[in-house]
Amino acid sequence: MRVYEELFIIKPDAPEEEADQFIEQMRSVVTTSGGTVDKVDKWGKRRLAYRVDKYREGAYVLVQFTSGPDVVKEFERRLRVSDLVIKFLTVRIDQTLKRLDKRKKNREKRAHRKPAPVAAAPAQLPGPPVGEPAAAE
Amino acid sequence: MAEMKGRPGSAGQRPTGGDKAVATQKKQYFRRKKVCRFCVERIDDINYKDVKMLSSFVAERGKIVPRRISGVCAPHQRRLSDAIKKARNIALLPFAASA
Numbered sequence: 001m002r003v004y005e006e007l008f009i010i011k012p013d014a015p016e017e018e019a020d021q022f023i024e025q026m027r028s029v030v031t032t033s034g035g036t037v038d039k040v041d042k043w044g045k046r047r048l049a050y051r052v053d054k055y056r057e058g059a060y061v062l063v064q065f066t067s068g069p070d071v072v073k074e075f076e077r078r079l080r081v082s083d084l085v086i087k088f089l090t091v092r093i094d095q096t097l098k099r100l101d102k103r104k105k106n107r108e109k110r111a112h113r114k115p116a117p118v119a120a121a122p123a124q125l126p127g128p129p130v131g132e133p134a135a136a137e
Numbered sequence: 138m139a140e141m142k143g144r145p146g147s148a149g150q151r152p153t154g155g156d157k158a159v160a161t162q163k164k165q166y167f168r169r170k171k172v173c174r175f176c177v178e179r180i181d182d183i184n185y186k187d188v189k190m191l192s193s194f195v196a197e198r199g200k201i202v203p204r205r206i207s208g209v210c211a212p213h214q215r216r217l218s219d220a221i222k223k224a225r226n227i228a229l230l231p232f233a234a235s236a
Contacts, residue, residue, distance in 0.1 A: 007186070007227055049231040058228070062186075089227040091185070103181045 003038070003066050003097060008079055008088035009058035012045055022084050023061060029075055035067025053086050064093075171208025175217075183216040185223035191230060195221060199234040 043060035079088045204214045224230040
């Protein structure tokens with residue numbers, strides 16, 4: 001099983017109910033073929049950085065799901081066929097998530113180890129300033 | 138930006154070999170050592186959805202700011218350019234801004 005992130009843009013002039021209906025449809029595409037939808041996030045309308053199909057803005061929708069690779073194929077086919085969607089991007093993120101998790105754990109481990117040297121350092125620091133005036137004389 | 142301060146005339150266009158150039162040049166000027174923002178702030182995740190962050194590494198015309206200007210380290214620049222290219226694909230960032 002892999003974790004994917006699908007970000008797609010729905011036409012700005014499409015009615016809200018129709019968009020919701022479409023998102024529900026996509027949700028069922030994933031679930032019927034054995035995957036699970038982890039997150040659906042509607043960003044709302046935003047300005048596009050460039051014109052896409054004569055549209056200057058669009059409603060972004062982010063869907064995160066866990067499934068096998070064949071689900072993505074079907075998902076993308078549906079997006080391509082749909083009249084509502086003007087652009088989409090699929091990103092596989094399970095490896096990235098794993099890497100981030102590892103880094104975070106490493107960082108926490110290091111944070112646990114650190115307190116000892118930090119506590120020891122201030123004790124040593126007052127040393128040099130005391131010696132300095134003596135050297136100046 | 139502060140990094141470009143004190144550069145005489147056309148030298149700004151020429152890529153000098155990082156910080157090594159300072160010592161060899163006769164005319165001395167102070168240049169601040171650039172540090173990678175992602176290393177300093179401990180940002181692990183350079184995400185393509187974070188438009189606000191990415192746009193600070195994109196020049197006015199939509200180009201990716203080179204490492205020698207921004208000071209980002211090589212591993213992070215790699216991830217950064219990947220993220221910017223993804224963001225361009227989904228119209229979060231421009232390929233070329235008409236400025």
